[in-house]
Amino acid sequence: QVQLVESGGGLVQAGGSLGLSCAASGSIGSFNTMGWYRQAPGKQRELVATITSGGSTSYADSVKGRFAISRDNAKNAVYLQMNSLKPEDTAVYYCRITTIFKNYWGQGTQVTVSS
Numbered sequence: 001q002v003q004l005v006e007s008g009g010g011l012v013q014a015g016g017s018l019g020l021s022c023a024a025s026g027s028i029g030s031f032n033t034m035g036w037y038r039q040a041p042g043k044q045r046e047l048v049a050t051i052t053s054g055g056s057t058s059y060a061d062s063v064k065g066r067f068a069i070s071r072d073n074a075k076n077a078v079y080l081q082m083n084s085l086k087p088e089d090t091a092v093y094y095c096r097i098t099t100i101f102k103n104y105w106g107q108g109t110q111v112t113v114s115s
Helices: none
Strands: 003-007 010-013 018-025 033-039 046-052 057-059 067-072 077-082 091-098 103-105 109-114
Touching: 003 091, 003 103, 018 033, 018 091, 018 109, 033 067, 033 077, 046 067, 046 077, 057 067, 077 091
Parallel strands: 010 109
Antiparallel strands: 003 018, 018 077, 033 046, 033 091, 046 057, 067 077, 091 103, 091 109
16 A cells, blocks of 8 residues: 655745655555645646656746756655745645556645745
8 A cells, every 4th residue: 555645844935945745655666757736725736746757857837947846766755845935836735656557645735835
């Protein structure tokens, strides 16, 4: 049974930085895509960033140049470094790991950016 555990959310002022972590327990295989999504109140969940097992990354236009996704394959972990945060980045952030068999989601961590 694979479980994803997230950490690192919190409250930060606009312009500040936060780092999120997500670690998977159990086997997720060598070929997978890791990603971060977010959901603001009253809005649909949206893609923030993804990184493949080969290290290719993609970002939502709204976070390009401010956020950076990375992964540690040995630890089955994915990270999201968020810089120059804006109030509109406020949301619950979820990590997701997509293997060849299944999608796994974390429980979510709240990020609040005050103006």
